[in-house]
Amino acid sequence: MGRNGMCSGLMRGLCPRITVTATTSLVMIISRLSCLDMWLHNKFMINTVEEIRYGKPEVLPLGSFVSSKVAANISLNFQAPIPPYATNDAFPPEGAAQDCETRLRDTELVKNNVIATSKATGFPKFDLELLGMGPDGHIASPFPGHPLLKEDKKWVTFIEDSPKPSPERITLTFPMINSSMYNAFVTCGSADAKAMKTLLGDKQTSDRHTVQMVSVEEELKWFLDREATSLNNQSSLFFSPNPRFSFTRPSNFNLRLSHKVPVILPFKGSLSFKAKASMAEVASQKGSGKLNVFDSEEELSVSLAKYVADLSDKFVKERGAFTVVLSGGSLIKSLRKLLEAPYVNSIDWSKWHVFWVDERVVPKDHPDSNYKLAFDNFLSKVPIPPAHIYAINDTLPAEGAAEDYEACLRELVKNNVIATSEATGFPKFDLQLLGMGPDGHVASLFPGHPLVNEDKKWVTFIKDSPKPPPERITFTFPVINSSAYVALVICGSSKAGAVKTALGENHSSERLPVQMVSAEGALKWFLDKEAAAML
């Protein structure tokens, strides 16, 4: 597939209702699409084709980036006129930036909802941003170390001393970039290899690349060619030739190489950008909707109920089913608002399919049973068909119970009740609701236990759980991380230390299981004030 083919895959369905920004090398790539010529040549938020210096990008599987969610919302209409959102070149940089922002604010673009607005930040929410990266790690025109990086009010700003010519530019600010629904980084060629080495390599500098400040509301993906990663230790980059994993730190990164071999990074502290996050970054994650801290567990449970109910609506509409995975422990209490109006009556419970991310190998009526906890306090109070509640077979020993549960999942995948991740081949649950123990464990995947590295099985078992009872079955990380959505629901001061390790500035070389959690779509943290106290 040539570049043209790749791009039409990505752009298929573009019409005036999808809002896209693009930078640098991407102009060349996407300008092959004749439907976009008018838009591109008006230079709105993009640089000119002359600035392209990356030579010949390899073919990237960009088409696979556009998720079914976006694809479902846009229709094929190459003939549609693209509005001319040009920078006014009659103005000096400051005036051009102001003019651009004014037109974004005042014209019908935002008002008429052509560009959406982020509920989390109040900034415009572009559907898709296509970002390139400079060899110094800059994206758009905020450059490393430049005060523009801190701009947090303006939508569009200007620079007159760009280290890269031309010195005078206008650029989107970080709150704008980070409020987008989807961001794609496309980085090709050996010119970027040094920056990629700093970014992905073992050696960390205190100076963060601007590219490391990028977040996104839904999904952030990287598309790299081999040349761009040529200075990285390839053996540590290519974890598996099999497309099984996505990059789990930061949560929504997916790294793919041009020939569709995904890469997984060695999960060392030095690579976990979130573990390196400054408070500003934590705050920006909060702004982006990924990290939600609530004043009380009560407020958390209100927000969690809305989140779950919205996803239930979405998946019932899209797939006719909603596959939900529960943890045991304190999570169940935090689901209580789903049992109240409006949700108890508005949710289509008949479409729910309920699973457990882990279960203790005890009879179903045992006080330690995660099934019993969920049944007594939640499931018995809503009309989910009993056949849609998938408890473990409690007559089997741990190993047999894990095999039996995996067989059950395989059957449901075959019948398409559970979706399959195209990226990993593992089952793709619609939503996993995860708790976390004070030691940073999730499911029954405990710190330092070899089970955290299981990469083949869907469900496995443990007989030496450090937390009683010792015998349990658990989903493996590939299954957890292939989910469309994952919510980490964490309350109480006993969890503050692990939350700090996961999200704060202090980090040790050993990663906690909670730090290994990711999602294909979005990972959201729901924390109460006590759990977030040490951030």
Ligand SMILES: O=C1O[C@H](COP(=O)(O)O)[C@@H](O)[C@H](O)[C@H]1O
């Ligand atoms: O043992 C378990 O612990 C974790 C955390 O429980 P919590 O009560 O501290 O929230 C839980 O998520 C897991 O499902 C459970 O089996």
